[in-house]
Amino acid sequence: MNAPIPFAAGWPGPSTPFHASELEAQARAGYTEVADAAGRRGIRDYMPDQHRQFYAQLPFMIVGGLDADGQPWPTWRVGEPGFVASPDNRTLRIAGGELPGDPLAGTWREGALFGGLGIELPTRRRNRVNGVVTSVDSEVVTIRVSQAFGNCAQYIQSRTPERTPRAGTDALSRQRRATRLSDEDRALLERADTFFIATANVSDDAGVARGVDVSHRGGLPGFVRVDDDVTLTTPDFAGNKFLNTIGNLLADPRAGLVFADFEHGDLLYVATEAEVVWDGPELTMFEGAQRLVRFHVREVRRSEGVLPFRWTSAQFARELAPASETWFRLRVAAIEQETAHIRSFLLEREDRGALPEFEPGQFLPVRLAVPGHAAPVVRSYTLSGRDGRRRYRISVKRHGAASSWLHDTVVSGDSIEAMAPRGTFTFDASSPRPAVFLSAGIGITPMIAMLEQALGGVGASSGHRPVYFFHGARTESERPFGDFLRRAVARHPKLSVHLLNSERGEMAHGRIDVERLKQVLPFDDYDFYLCGPASFMRDLYEGLRALNVADERIRFEAFGPSTVTRTRTKGVAPPVVETAVAAGATVTFRRSDRTVNWSAEQGSVLELAEANGIAAPSSCRAGTCGTCAARVLEGSVVYTAEPVAEPGPGCALLCIAKPVVSVEGGQRSLVIDL
CATH class of the missing domain: 2.40.30.10 (Translation factors)
Incomplete structure (x- = not known):
C-alpha cells in the first residue's frame, strides 16, 4: 500500500482555488468574500480519507470529460463497490464501468481533464473531485487529483437502487441521436427531479482551477422547463456560493447534461450551449431561483435500458x-x-x-x-x-x-x-459500524424509526450490520412497541433486543447501564444512540466515555432538560453538534417584539422563529448559503454543524444555531435582531 502523502488543511498557499470567470460570477452574485473564505477552508488539493472511503463504497460515479471537439459530457460509470479506489490521497482509479453509448468512450488518455462527482442517493451524500488523467491501462483510468471538496445534501432526492440486468445485449444499436428533443424526451425532462451537468474551462489562464467540473442539480418535477424542442430553462438555487458551473459557462458556454430514467434505466444525454439569466421578472416563475440557466440544445443522445439499476420512488429533499x-x-x-x-x-x-x-x-x-x-x-x-x-x-x-x-x-x-419535520438527531445509514440503540421510557420513539431504517428500510446502507436494541421501562405493560420488537428480532438474525424493567418482580429486572452493556457487547467500535431522561443520558454517556468510546461515536437526544456535557476525544477538534442545555432558556426576537421559551427539542433558532410565526429569511438550512444570518444582540449560540458561510461580525447562522445556556442554574437569554 502506498504511503500517505503529506498535506495541509484547506487550500494551500496564498493563491485562490477559483479561476477568473468563477471570481467574476461570485462578484456579480455578491459572494466574493464568503466564497473566498469558504473555498480556502473547504477546497483541498488532495482527498480527505473520508472521501476516499466514500468513493470506494459507491456502485456508480458521475464523471465528466471532453470529447474530441471539446464538448463537455457527464456520464455514469457503474461497477461493484470498490471499482473506484484511491491508493493515496492524490490518486483516484476507476476500473471499468463504462456503459454502452457512453459519449466519452475512447476519449480517456494521458493528459485528459477529469471531473468527478461521487453521490450516494439513499443517504444524500456527495463529494466532488477534479484532476488530470495520468494513465489508461486497459479499462483502468488513473487520475491525479487537483481539487477535492464536499457538498451538502441540499436538493438531492433520496432513492434506493436495486441491481437489475441491463435490457438487451446491444444498447448501442438502440441509441437514438437527434438535434432536437422528441416527445418521449420532453416527457422525461418534464418529470425529472435530478440531472447532472458537466462544464469546463480549459484556458491556460485558469491556472490551478483549469479543468472539467461535474455538478448535481435537483428540484421538484417541473424544475426543468421545456420551452420547446431545442430549449430548456432551469433555476440555479442557492448553494455553496462557489458558482463553479456558472463560472465555467462564462468562460465557455458549452455544457453537457445527463438525465436518468430511474424507472426504465434509460440515459438521456444533451449537448447544449448555455446562457445565464442573472435577473428579471422571469426568475419569479421558479420559486427560490437565484438566477436561471437557459440551455440551447445542439445534440441529443438517448441510450435505452443501459443503467443496471431500478430505483424506489423519490423522497424529496426537505428544502424542496x-x-x-x-x-x-x-x-x-x-x-x-x-x-x-x-x-x-x-x-x-x-x-x-x-x-x-x-x-x-x-x-x-x-x-x-x-x-x-x-x-x-x-x-x-x-x-x-x-x-x-x-x-x-x-x-x-x-x-x-x-x-x-x-x-x-x-x-x-x-x-x-x-410544519415539515426537522432535527439533527438522525441515524447514520452510511456507517459500517454496528449500531447500539439505548433508550428509556418515551425515548423509544426516535429509536423505533431509526431501527426500521437500520434493518433495511429506505435509506439504509445494507440492513446487514449488527444492531443492538436496549430499552428500559418501569413495567412490561408500560413499554410501547414491545410486540413490534419481538417480531423484528424473530425476522432479523443480526438484531439483538434487550428489554429491561426497573420494577422488582418483573422477569427482566434491571436498568440499562454500562455494566449491563459490558455483559452483552463484545466492546469494539460501535455507533451509540441515546435517548431518555437526563440521568439516564448522563450516566450512559459518562460511562461510555470512561470506557474510551470516542465522543463522536455517541449521539444523543433528550426529551426535556439535559445535563449531558460532552468531553471531546483527545486529538479531536471540539464538537459543534451539542452543548449543555437547561430548561427555561428564552429567546427574544427584538424587531418582532417577541420573547419565547426554547428547549432542545424545538431545534434551531430559525425553527423556533418559524414555529412562532416570526418571518426569518432562509435558503439552504445547512449553514452553507448565509441567507439566515442575523445579528446576535445578547447571549451566544452554538452551531449544530460546521458552518460554510461566514455570517459576519456579531452575527450567527440561525439555521444551525442553538442558544448556549447554563447547566449550573440561572436563566440565560438570547436576543436576536429579527
Missing part, C-alpha cells in the same frame, strides 16, 4: 418538500393505544397530497388549538415511523396540557397543523 416552511393541515387517520399513557396518532395530509419526507429521528412541529390558551400551542413530537408512504406516526405520552388534550379530545377525522 411541499409546505416545508409553512403550516399545513394534517388529518388524524387513526389512533392506536400503545400503553395506558402513550398513544400513536397516524396523520395524513388533509388535502391528500404528498407528505414532506423525514429522516428517522427527526421531530414534527405541530400547532394545537388547546382550550384555555389564548394562542395556539406549539409542540414538537418525534416521528416514531410511518404507515405506508402517505402517513406519519407520532407517539405521544400524556404529560402536560398539550399531550393531555391530544389524548382526551382528538379523535379520528380531526385536524391539526404541522
